[in-house]
Amino acid sequence: MIIPEYGRTLNAEEWSPVIDALLEGQSFVLTTHENSDGDGLGSEVALAIVLRALGKEVSIVNPTEVPPNYMFLKQLYPITLFNNKSEEAIQELALCDVVVLLDANLHDRMGSLWPHVIFSKELGSLKLVCVDHHLEPDDFTDVMVCESYASSTGELVYGLIYALQARLGRELFTPEVAEALYVAVMTDTGSFRFPKTTPYVYLLAGDLVSKGADPAEIYDRIFNSLTTPALKLLGAALSAISILDNGEISWLFISQDMLKATGSKLFDTDLIIRYLLSVPSVRIAVLIVEMQDGRTKASFRSRGGIYVNQLAKKYGGGGHMNAAGCLFQFSSDKAQKVLLDDLREFLKNNNETKSLSS
Numbered sequence: 001m002i003i004p005e006y007g008r009t010l011n012a013e014e015w016s017p018v019i020d021a022l023l024e025g026q027s028f029v030l031t032t033h034e035n036s037d038g039d040g041l042g043s044e045v046a047l048a049i050v051l052r053a054l055g056k057e058v059s060i061v062n063p064t065e066v067p068p069n070y071m072f073l074k075q076l077y078p079i080t081l082f083n084n085k086s087e088e089a090i091q092e093l094a095l096c097d098v099v100v101l102l103d104a105n106l107h108d109r110m111g112s113l114w115p116h117v118i119f120s121k122e123l124g125s126l127k128l129v130c131v132d133h134h135l136e137p138d139d140f141t142d143v144m145v146c147e148s149y150a151s152s153t154g155e156l157v158y159g160l161i162y163a164l165q166a167r168l169g170r171e172l173f174t175p176e177v178a179e180a181l182y183v184a185v186m187t188d189t190g191s192f193r194f195p196k197t198t199p200y201v202y203l204l205a206g207d208l209v210s211k212g213a214d215p216a217e218i219y220d221r222i223f224n225s226l227t228t229p230a231l232k233l234l235g236a237a238l239s240a241i242s243i244l245d246n247g248e249i250s251w252l253f254i255s256q257d258m259l260k261a262t263g264s265k266l267f268d269t270d271l272i273i274r275y276l277l278s279v280p281s282v283r284i285a286v287l288i289v290e291m292q293d294g295r296t297k298a299s300f301r302s303r304g305g306i307y308v309n310q311l312a313k314k315y316g317g318g319g320h321m322n323a324a325g326c327l328f329q330f331s332s333d334k335a336q337k338v339l340l341d342d343l344r345e346f347l348k349n350n351n352e353t354k355s356l357s358s
Contacts, residue, residue, distance in 0.1 A: 038187030063111030105137030154184025175212025
């Protein structure tokens with residue numbers, strides 16, 4: 001297949017530094033951000049399968065566990081949960097040639113892996129490669145392709161695999177690779193409804209289906225596989241949503257007590273935020289989650305020209321223009337007070353800017 005010439009796509013020369021690192025390395029650790037999602041997981045599984053087909057030693061080692069609705073990806077390729085007691089994973093990080101970070105462009109998104117990665121880099125010749133599509137990357141890698149035009153990291157990995165095929169003159173796509181990439185693209189485009197779902201993305205999805213991805217089965221596995229605790233949490237959360245400021249802000253706080261009462265876990269909260277933006281008047285949706293270690297996770301969604309990545313950046317986070325998040329290093333009580341005040345000021349400034357430009 002010839003990659004369609006629509007909008008921005010990377011050419012072979014732009015992919016060359018990544019391809020060189022992949023071909024020169026022999027032992028790889030692939031990873032993604034904390035609280036992994038379909039894009040990060042699908043991208044790393046697809047790339048792992050391709051690298052293994054090229055005769056490489058490849059491990060996927062992630063800083064947090066795989067959410068239940070993505071566990072089927074572990075049937076395509078093993079995924080190891082990293083912690084400081086994971087002697088095998090620590091050894092793999094210490095001995096590998098290349099670490100590939102997918103779907104994150106800030107080193108702290110690697111969580112507990114980062115100290116071990118930087119230690120290995122200081123000791124020897126470890127190369128760190130990053131492929132991502134978020135805004136405002138940090139400069140911490142040896143090789144980085146970070147293109148915010150892309151709908152997903154899966155879209156970029158799809159292009160990378162085609163570039164690898166062209167370099168090597170051999171077919172690298174399999175039904176398993178197609179399935180993993182379809183997961184990545186479908187989830188990060190909101191089932192092909194978000195603004196970055198270009199005609200190219202639809203052509204890409206069709207190509208993956210022709211290569212073996214089953215859209216109905218993948219959708220069913222991801223979105224129709226709620227656990228009982230997750231369903232209980234959803235019910236409790238929906239009754240706790242607040243609509244503030246003349247309907248412009250939807251706000252939800254999930255405490256550790258709520259998680260314990262429903263038997264749910266942190267990753268179960270990721271399914272909830274979509275409901276916060278379902279009220280037509282809401283311009284910014286905020287989900288705040290109290291974490292076990294005393295920190296506070298905040299997720300933001302917005303409509304139109306309200307770029308919540310700028311709000312997240314203020315607190316050391318980041319993301320997309322209309323979908324971003326951050327992690328407060330203090331209690332949920334303090335985080336809620338600080339955030340609500342800043343959020344109202346942010347929205348006020350946005351409204352004033354809009355009025356001046358109209």
